[in-house]
Amino acid sequence: MAKNVLILLSHPNFDNSLFSKYLANTVQKSGDFQVRLLDKNMENGYFDLEAEKTLLRDCNALVWQFPIYWYNCPASLRNWQDQILSPIVYSADNFLKGKPVQAVFTAGAAEKEYGPTGLNRYTAEEMLRPMEMTANASGMVWKKPLGFYGCSGTPDEKDLAQMARTYEKTLQELL
Numbered sequence: 001m002a003k004n005v006l007i008l009l010s011h012p013n014f015d016n017s018l019f020s021k022y023l024a025n026t027v028q029k030s031g032d033f034q035v036r037l038l039d040k041n042m043e044n045g046y047f048d049l050e051a052e053k054t055l056l057r058d059c060n061a062l063v064w065q066f067p068i069y070w071y072n073c074p075a076s077l078r079n080w081q082d083q084i085l086s087p088i089v090y091s092a093d094n095f096l097k098g099k100p101v102q103a104v105f106t107a108g109a110a111e112k113e114y115g116p117t118g119l120n121r122y123t124a125e126e127m128l129r130p131m132e133m134t135a136n137a138s139g140m141v142w143k144k145p146l147g148f149y150g151c152s153g154t155p156d157e158k159d160l161a162q163m164a165r166t167y168e169k170t171l172q173e174l175l
């Protein structure tokens with residue numbers, strides 16, 4: 001089957017990642033999902049616009065995957081939005097229009113901390129509102145984000161496997 005869900009993975013330290021790497025590597029094995037490591041496809045802070053456009057044209061749905069860094073995505077995804085999304089969305093040929101996009105994140109904090117009574121005060125959906133607004137302004141279809149919480153320390157293999165199953169199931173719904 002064609003790989004038509006493109007996972008844009010933003011992680012400045014992917015080689016040392018425990019959670020994001022496991023999730024990405026596992027879902028990629030199924031063959032239906034293509035993982036693009038944003039940080040490894042930048043040169044001197046810049047993406048190759050034409051190479052990124054080709055990937056985006058070929059996909060039917062997009063995933064923005066990242067670890068939460070300071071209540072946001074890491075810099076490479078913000079750079080991708082500025083450098084790649086902007087010229088496509090503001091061109092006469094916005095081929096992203098109508099494509100679903102879903103944020104999938106790992107967070108160090110426990111889920112209970114993301115809410116009005118938790119340390120972080122706001123839910124993850126509230127925290128990711130700028131991304132939702134970006135997707136809307138781009139004409140893409142914003143899907144409810146999928147979050148994996150408590151991603152700190154050494155993960156348990158069974159927990160990782162369960163997380164990967166949840167991720168894969170969510171991705172299947174985008175196919």
Ligand SMILES: Cc1cc2nc3c(=O)[nH]c(=O)nc-3n(C[C@H](O)[C@H](O)[C@H](O)COP(=O)(O)O)c2cc1C
Nearest residue numbers: 017018019020067068069070071106107108109151
């Ligand atoms: C610079 C930095 C900032 C972080 N900020 C947050 C944060 O704002 N909220 C949170 O829940 N976790 C935060 N974390 C924890 C990461 O989200 C967590 O380490 C990551 O999701 C684990 O995934 P990985 O193994 O793929 O790196 C931060 C980690 C780093 C290194």
